[in-house]
Amino acid sequence: MQTWEWIHAQAFYERVERLNLHGLHFQHAALCERRAWLYMHNVNFAHWHARVALGAVRHANAFKRDHSTAGLFGLAPDMVDWENNIVHENKGTGGAVEAADSQTAFYALMLSIATGKAWTAKTHVLSTKKVRDVVMDREALDRMNRLSLRLEALAGEAEVPPARPIPLCQTCSAAVFCGYD
Numbered sequence: 582m583q584t585w586e587w588i589h590a591q592a593f594y595e596r597v598e599r600l601n602l603h604g605l606h607f608q609h610a611a612l613c614e615r616r617a618w619l620y621m622h623n624v625n626f627a628h629w630h631a632r633v634a635l636g637a638v639r640h641a642n643a644f645k646r647d648h649s650t651a652g653l654f655g656l657a658p659d660m661v662d663w664e665n666n667i668v669h670e671n672k673g674t675g676g677a678v679e680a681a682d683s684q685t686a687f688y689a690l691m692l693s694i695a696t697g698k699a700w701t702a703k704t705h706v707l708s709t710k711k712v713r714d715v716v717m718d719r720e721a722l723d724r725m726n727r728l729s730l731r732l733e734a735l736a737g738e739a740e741v742p743p744a745r746p747i748p749l750c751q752t753c754s755a756a757v758f759c760g761y762d
């Protein structure tokens with residue numbers, strides 16, 4: 582197998598370690614910077630939002646999480662195919678493709694950095710039983726790098742960033758806080 586290289590690998594890895602980033606950070610950042618800011622500052626509305634609580638139960642019951650990544654950079658993908666270098670992640674619905682795939686791409690990217698081999702990723706949409714290949718080309722990796730830089734900036738911001746209503750607000754646990762419920 583060809584050696585995997587990416588010019589931003591070292592800096593990306595160090596940023597992830599320093600800020601303790603994981604897959605959901607990247608999903609939130611791709612969706613809404615306010616949502617990402619709330620998540621980074623441990624402001625969590627999920628416990629009183631019924632839809633999120635139900636989704637969490639469905640996800641937990643979908644199939645057992647793969648424990649082979651335990652202790653590996655805090656990675657928690659749903660399943661890892663170590664033989665073929667493929668990360669699998671479950672999603673309840675097929676919406677917000679770019680954001681959902683950012684989470685899965687994060688796992689594959691971190692494994693590529695750690696092993697020096699190219700990893701790919703697949704998103705499994707539970708509601709339709711369809712499987713989607715996550716794009717892992719250079720453009721996608723550079724986009725992940727830009728998201729990590731935005732997350733670093735958001736971590737240092739004391740004020741909640743501005744946000745405009747988007748379709749996701751209808752199901753976001755912070756909707757009441759934002760006034761977009």
Ligand code: SF4
Pocket residue numbers: 613614615616744745746747749750753754755756757759761
């Ligand atoms: S309710 Fe909308 S604007 Fe507010 S954090 Fe959620 S997605 Fe962002």
